[in-house]
Amino acid sequence: MVHIAVIGAGDCSERAAQLAYETGRLIGSRNAVLVCGGLGGVMEHAARGAKDAGGLTVGILPGVSKAEANPYIDIALPTGMSHARNVLVVRAADGVIAIEGAYGTLSEIAIALKLGKPVVGLNTWNLTPDIIQASGPADALEKLFKVMSKVI
Secondary structure (H helix, E strand, O other): OOEEEEEEOOOOOHHHHHHHHHHHHHHHHOOOEEEEOOOOOHHHHHHHHHHHOOOEEEEEEOOOOHHHOOOOOOEEEEOOOHHHHHHHHHHOOOEEEEEOOOHHHHHHHHHHHHOOOOEEEEOOOOOOOOEEEOOOHHHHHHHHHHHHHHHO
């Protein structure tokens, strides 16, 4: 089963929330597992979209309690690692979709690229051609699955 990480800010814009929800819905509809940081913002909207499509969601949490997970997380994994859990989010995924975001998102993008994981961006950091830019959620999933088919 393919695991896709959706990364982005815990406090996001309405546009990012819409992109995250639709991205999560498409991931769920493809029977892929959505992996995220398990909290609010982009993570919560993506998880809600995946759940609405019947998908499975995994939240890799920064704290020590499963209770901190948003209500759309099926499997909550508390790490007690704070931001260091970003490595685990990316490591658990076959590919990454970054939606907007700030420095935490940038750290996850950098880790993914360092690990050789494909990264597709929606209105996010565009620092290198290795971050594949997409025009919307459907385009992001198409591009990610195309690249992953060459890697997996």
